[in-house]
Structures are given as structure tokens and as C-alpha cells.
Amino acid sequence: MLSFKDIRQGLLVALWFIFLTFPLLVIKINPIENSVNWRWLNMVYVGSFSFLIYLITRMVMARKLERQKKIKLGLVKEKVAWSIKLFSQPRLYLPLLAAVAVFFLLFPGLFSTYQVNIMITALMYVVLGLGLNIVVGVAGLLDLGYVAFYAVGAYTYALLNMHFGLGFWTVLPIGGVLGAIFGILLGIPVLRLRGDYLAIVTLGFGEIIRLILENWSSFSHGPSGISNISRPGFFGIELSLEMSIVYMYYLTVLMVLFTIFVVNRLQDSRIGRAWFALKEDEIACQAMGIDKMKTKLTAFSLGATWAGMAGVMFAAKTTFINPASFTFLESAIILCIVVLGGMGSIVGVIVGALVLILMPEYLRAFSDYRMLAFGAILVVMMIFRPQGIIATLRRTYTVKGDLE
Amino acid sequence: MEYFIELLFSGLTRGSIYALIALGYTMVYGIIGLINFAHGEIYMIGAFTALVVSTALTIYGFPLLAVVVLTALAAAVWAASYGYTIERLAYRPLRSAPRLSPLISAIGMSIFLQNYVLLAQTSDFVPFPALVPEFAFMEPYAHIVGSSDMAILVVSALAMIILTCMIKYTRTGKAMRATAQDQKMALLVGINVDNVISITFITGSALAAIGGLLIASHIGQINFYIGFIAGIKAFTAAVLGGIGSIPGAVLGSFILGLTEAFATGYVSSDYEDVFAFSLLVLILIFKPAGLLGKATIEKV
Numbered sequence: 001m002l003s004f005k006d007i008r009q010g011l012l013v014a015l016w017f018i019f020l021t022f023p024l025l026v027i028k029i030n031p032i033e034n035s036v037n038w039r040w041l042n043m044v045y046v047g048s049f050s051f052l053i054y055l056i057t058r059m060v061m062a063r064k065l066e067r068q069k070k071i072k073l074g075l076v077k078e079k080v081a082w083s084i085k086l087f088s089q090p091r092l093y094l095p096l097l098a099a100v101a102v103f104f105l106l107f108p109g110l111f112s113t114y115q116v117n118i119m120i121t122a123l124m125y126v127v128l129g130l131g132l133n134i135v136v137g138v139a140g141l142l143d144l145g146y147v148a149f150y151a152v153g154a155y156t157y158a159l160l161n162m163h164f165g166l167g168f169w170t171v172l173p174i175g176g177v178l179g180a181i182f183g184i185l186l187g188i189p190v191l192r193l194r195g196d197y198l199a200i201v202t203l204g205f206g207e208i209i210r211l212i213l214e215n216w217s218s219f220s221h222g223p224s225g226i227s228n229i230s231r232p233g234f235f236g237i238e239l240s241l242e243m244s245i246v247y248m249y250y251l252t253v254l255m256v257l258f259t260i261f262v263v264n265r266l267q268d269s270r271i272g273r274a275w276f277a278l279k280e281d282e283i284a285c286q287a288m289g290i291d292k293m294k295t296k297l298t299a300f301s302l303g304a305t306w307a308g309m310a311g312v313m314f315a316a317k318t319t320f321i322n323p324a325s326f327t328f329l330e331s332a333i334i335l336c337i338v339v340l341g342g343m344g345s346i347v348g349v350i351v352g353a354l355v356l357i358l359m360p361e362y363l364r365a366f367s368d369y370r371m372l373a374f375g376a377i378l379v380v381m382m383i384f385r386p387q388g389i390i391a392t393l394r395r396t397y398t399v400k401g402d403l404e
Numbered sequence: 405m406e407y408f409i410e411l412l413f414s415g416l417t418r419g420s421i422y423a424l425i426a427l428g429y430t431m432v433y434g435i436i437g438l439i440n441f442a443h444g445e446i447y448m449i450g451a452f453t454a455l456v457v458s459t460a461l462t463i464y465g466f467p468l469l470a471v472v473v474l475t476a477l478a479a480a481v482w483a484a485s486y487g488y489t490i491e492r493l494a495y496r497p498l499r500s501a502p503r504l505s506p507l508i509s510a511i512g513m514s515i516f517l518q519n520y521v522l523l524a525q526t527s528d529f530v531p532f533p534a535l536v537p538e539f540a541f542m543e544p545y546a547h548i549v550g551s552s553d554m555a556i557l558v559v560s561a562l563a564m565i566i567l568t569c570m571i572k573y574t575r576t577g578k579a580m581r582a583t584a585q586d587q588k589m590a591l592l593v594g595i596n597v598d599n600v601i602s603i604t605f606i607t608g609s610a611l612a613a614i615g616g617l618l619i620a621s622h623i624g625q626i627n628f629y630i631g632f633i634a635g636i637k638a639f640t641a642a643v644l645g646g647i648g649s650i651p652g653a654v655l656g657s658f659i660l661g662l663t664e665a666f667a668t669g670y671v672s673s674d675y676e677d678v679f680a681f682s683l684l685v686l687i688l689i690f691k692p693a694g695l696l697g698k699a700t701i702e703k704v
Binding site for chain 1: 489511692
């Protein structure tokens with residue numbers, strides 16, 4: 001399957017990468033002792049790694065091409081994605097769904113508090129992912145400052161709780177509304193323009209919010225953050241620490257369910273279809289009489305609402321927040337969840353969040369490489385599988401009867 | 405008055421560094437209409453390569469002049485190679501994909517490169533050797549403008565002049581302008597568009613690396629995160645001048661650099677980065693095409 005030419009090409013690629021990574025991976029300076037540390041072993045790793053990866057991609061591409069050729073000739077049928085196969089048969093997916101539901105219901109009983117805490121974090125990322133999915137996956141607006149709205153929600157709860165003693169349930173909607181307001185304020189100037197500007201402005205906005213939180217000490221207590229935020233109340237009953245974590249867990253599960261419900265209903269609504277259409281072709285959309293600005297603004301602010309609410313939950317869960325929790329990397333992780341899972345696909349985003357958040361927790365040895373992998377995932381997914389691991393099942397309409 | 409002149413020079417220095425980076429953004433945007441998020445990272449990689457090479461050469465006892473020349477060369481060559489590779493790996497396969505795909509790929513590349521440098525080198529701030537010596541003839545003015553400021557101004561002016569000449573008078577430059585105007589048409593008249601795009605990335609990256617080298621030697625320390633903020637600011641400058649326009653990028657950079665210098669000098673330095681972003685949002689509201697850019701209408 002591999003020709004001599006492929007191997008020669010692979011060797012050239014390996015050589016190129018050895019050259020490319022030479023100054024940064026091989027040489028290491030020790031400025032204190034004024035000595036140079038040559039790490040030749042890294043060179044071997046880079047060389048063999050890039051050679052292998054080249055050959056593997058080559059092989060995969062060749063197989064894909066062959067398959068496409070066969071499909072064209074009519075020898076084999078086009079493969080239906082396994083996710084679509086699964087979801088089109090209720091007999092298969094209903095028991096699966098029931099098993100998942102039971103698992104999540106019994107989770108706090110089966111596992112330790114530590115595990116429950118990790119699960120809460122993962123579920124919060126599910127909520128954030130689903131929120132960003134409305135913006136990026138459904139409406140096709142690249143929002144790189146999503147974490148700013150998350151910060152708005154978290155600080156809303158922290159500050160209102162500290163100054164006025166407001167509880168979790170009062171602030172949850174306030175956080176959502178404030179997130180939406182910020183989303184609209186930022187969206188109005190930017191959404192008129194082409195999508196690329198939105199990406200960079202949201203990126204800048206995320207940084208502004210973080211810088212303000214860090215520097216405006218009299219307002220936000222600066223880098224030291226706000227501590228002793230109260231946990232969510234349970235009908236006025238005092239809960240022990242462990243019980244309150246379990247309570248928080250169920251609250252997060254409820255939030256996830258609520259989010260899934262809303263997003264699912266929205267996708268099938270008039271506005272949801274307008275979002276999908278807008279993502280495909282803006283000009284055609286406007287020609288069909290869809291108000292581009294209004295539709296985009298709804299998606300953007302709705303995503304911000306979810307981030308705001310998730311922020312309130314985050315503050316209630318950790319009882320301590322500081323600006324360091326709201327860096328650009330956080331936005332990048334959420335974006336990665338959406339892209340890996342599959343843009344526009346609810347199940348995909350849930351799976352993506354669980355994989356990306358739980359995996360580094362259990363594979364501690366690789367946690368240093370986490371962000372490196374996230375970056376690589378974004379690139380690789382875009383090139384090889386832009387629809388994500390679980391593709392969306394697009395609603396199709398079939399016309400019955402004769403059209404004439 | 406002296407303070408004013410000091411700030412003026414600090415603004416000009418900042419402006420010329422932004423310009424060196426912004427040129428890369430604007431050239432790439434002009435040709436393939438993509439915001440190359442990884443461009444700030446190229447600048448950072450240029451600075452890191454310069455650090456590694458210059459320190460290693462100094463330790464092995466090379467004379468200062470040789471160190472400076474070899475470092476600049478190494479930084480430019482490696483940054484250009486990174487630029488070329490990024491384009492080949494992350495952007496070229498996506499050239500006909502929906503608009504969102506290359507943007508996401510670019511942001512992924514940026515995160516990847518940041519963490520690559522973090523893992524390969526260090527996450528701390530590392531001291532950067534001063535590559536520009538204190539010139540004797542600058543002595544009387546040293547309290548207003550340092551030798552390295554002067555070096556930055558001179559080198560970046562030279563780089564910009566060379567770039568302008570290249571784009572205006574060479575065949576490659578002509579091909580670049582043609583590709584920027586209409587890619588399909590350029591292909592039809594026999595221009596190798598792939599090569600032109602590669603050359604654009606290579607040139608832009610080399611310029612960014614020179615910028616990285618100069619500013620690192622001026623400030624005296626670097627870390628893996630410097631590319632992020634510098635990238636956003638240079639992009640702001642490019643948008644301010646009108647993205648896609650080369651004189652616009654230079655003009656925008658100087659305006660941004662001066663604004664920042666005076667704002668931090670007379671108002672407050674806590675919000676240094678906020679000024680740039682606020683400026684970006686304001687331009688997008690009132691003059692989205694930028695100062696020298698043309699508003700284009702997308703035709704179907």
C-alpha cells in the first residue's frame with residue numbers, strides 16, 4: 001500500500017520538522033549557569049513522530065480516495081454515519097438513553113465526593129458548550145470571548161451576594177439577563193460586520209473584562225478575588241458540605257436538562273431554522289427576508305445568557321472566584337468542546353465536554369499536554385472531520401405525492 | 405516638554421513594532437481574506453529563536469556583531485519556515501471550506517504554538533540579552549531616547565521600505581497584487597497562486613520575527629504569551645488603517661502606538677491594553693473599513 005515514493009516523502013517531511021523544531025526543542029538555555037543544554041533525544045522523537053504521522057495520514061487519505069472512487073462507480077453504497085444510524089432507530093437508542101439517565105441519577109451514590117465534584121465541573125462545561133453551540137454551531141458566529149459572559153455571571157452572583165446578601169435563586173435569572181445585556185451591547189456594533197471581526201472583537205472583549213476585574217480593585221477585589229460566596233439554598237435547610245455538593249450535582253444535572261430542552265426546541269423553531277440558514281448563506285438569507293442583524297443578535301445574546309447563568313452556578317459551586325478563572329484559555333476549551341463534539345449537534349457537544357474535561361482528570365500524566373492537544377484538535381478536526389465526532393442529524397423534508 | 409518627547413519616541417517605537425506585525429496580518433488578509441490568528445505566535449517564536457540562538461552564540465564566544473547578524477538571520481529564517489508550514493498544514497487544506505473553518509483552525513494553531521513553546525522551553529519570563537549596544541553618538545540624548553529605540557525605528561523603517569519596493573517593483577510583488585485583486589483571474593493569467601500565498605506568509609513571518617527580536621532586546625524579557633496581546637494589538641492597528649491595505653497598516657500602527665504611549669503616560673498604565681481594544685471597537689462602530697481601506701460590497 002505504501003510506495004517507495006511515500007516513504008521518501010515521509011523522510012523529507014521528517015527532516016523538515018527536525019529543522020523546524022531544532023532551535024526550540026533541541027537547544028535549551030540555562031541563563032543562570034550560562035550554559036547550553038543540547039537535547040538531541042527530542043530531535044529523534046520529532047523525526048520519528050512526524051514520519052509516522054505522515055505515513056498514517058497518507059494511508060488514511062488513500063483509503064478515503066479509493067472509497068470515493070468506488071462510490072462514484074456504484075460498487076459500494078455511501079456510508080451512513082453511525083450516529084445517524086443510531087438515532088434513527090428508537091429501539092436502539094431508547095435503552096441507551098435510559099441507561100445514561102440511570103447512571104447520572106445514581107452517580108453521587110456510586111462515587112466519592114471527589115468524583116462528584118469533577119462530574120459537576122464537566123456538566124458545567126456541558127452547559128457552557130451547549131450555550132456556545134447556539135452561537136458557533138448553530139448560527140455560525142465565532143465567539144472567542146465567551147468566557148467574558150461567564151465572568152459577568154459569576155461576578156454578578158459574587159458581588160450581589162457579598163453586598164446585598166442575595167441568594168442563588170434570585171441571582172440566577174439576573175446573571176442570565178446581565179449576560180444577555182452585555183451580549184447585546186457588544187453585538188450591536190460588531191454583528192453588522194463580517195464574521196472575522198466578531199472573532200477578534202470578542203477576543204478583545206474577553207481580555208478587557210478580565211483586565212478590568214484584575215485592576216479595578218475597589219469593585220472586584222482585584223486578583224485576590226471574592227471568597228465566601230454562599231452555596232445555593234435548599235428551602236432554607238442547612239446542608240452539610242457533602243450534602244450540598246450532592247445538591248449542587250443535581251442542580252447542575254437539572255440545568256443541563258433545561259438547556260438541552262431549550263436548545264432542542266429552539267433548533268426546530270422558526271428562529272432556529274433562520275440561524276441554520278444564516279450559517280449557510282447570509283446573502284440568500286437576506287433575500288428570503290430574514291433580518292440578519294436581529295437573528296444574529298438573538299443567537300449571540302442567547303448564548304451570552306447561558307454563559308451568565310453558568311457563571312452564577314460556577315460561583316455558587318466553588319464559593320470563590322478570581323479573574324484567573326476567566327482567561328482566554330477557558331474560551332478556547334469551550335470552543336474545542338463544540339468543535340470536537342460537532343458543531344450544531346447537542347449529543348456531540350455533551351460527549352465532547354465529557355471527553356475533554358474528564359479525560360485530563362483521569363490521565364494526569366498527560367495533563368501538561370492538555371492545551372497542546374486542544375489546539376491540535378481544533379486544527380485536525382477542521383481538516384479531517386469538520387462535522388465533529390457526532391454529526392448533526394439535519395431535519396429533512398420529503399414531499400409526498402406529485403408536485404405537478 | 406522633555407516628557408512629551410520621551411513619550412513621542414516611545415509611541416513611535418511601539419508603533420513601528422506593531423507595524424512590523426500588522427504588515428503580516430494585512431498582507432495575508434489582503435490575499436486570502438483570513439485573519440491569521442497564529443501570526444502573533446510567529447512573532448513570539450521569532451523572539452524565542454533569537455533568544456536561544458543569541459545566548460548560545462554568546463556562550464560559545466562569538467563577537468557581538470556576528471551574534472547580532474546571525475541571530476537576526478536565524479529568527480527570520482525560522483519564523484518564515486513556521487509561517488510556511490502553518491499555511492501548508494492548517495490553511496491550505498481549508499481554502500475552499502466554509503469561512504468559519506480556517507478561522508477555527510487558525511485559533512487552534514495559535515493555541516498549539518503557544519503551548520509548544522511553553523513545553524519546549526519554559527513558562528517563565530526569560531531574560532533576553534541586549535543585542536543593541538549603547539551607541540556613543542546617542543549619549544547626549546540618552547535620557548530621552550535610548551539606542552535600542554533608535555535601532556528599532558531605523559530597522560523597521562528599512563524593513564518597510566524594502567517591503568514596499570518588493571511589492572511595487574518586483575515580479576513577485578506584481579503577482580501578489582494580482583492575487584490580492586482576484587485569485588481566479590490571477591490563476592488564469594498564469595500566476596502560481598499557491599506559491600504567491602506561501603511567499604506572503606514567509607515575508608509576513610520574517611517581518612514579525614524581526615519585530616519580535618527588536619522588542620525583546622528592547623524590553624529585556626520574553627515569555628510564551630507575548631504573541632497573544634501583541635497579535636491582537638497589531639490586528640487592531642491593521643483594522644484601524646484598513647485591513648488589506650499596506651500603508652494603512654503602517655499608519656494604523658503608528659496611531660495606535662502613539663495613542664498607547666500618551667494614554668499610559670498621561671492617564672494610567674493599569675489599563676494599557678484596554679485602550680487598544682476600546683479603539684478597535686470604536687473603529688468598527690464608526691469606520692469599519694478603516695482609515696485607508698475601501699468599503700467593499702460583497703457581490704453575488
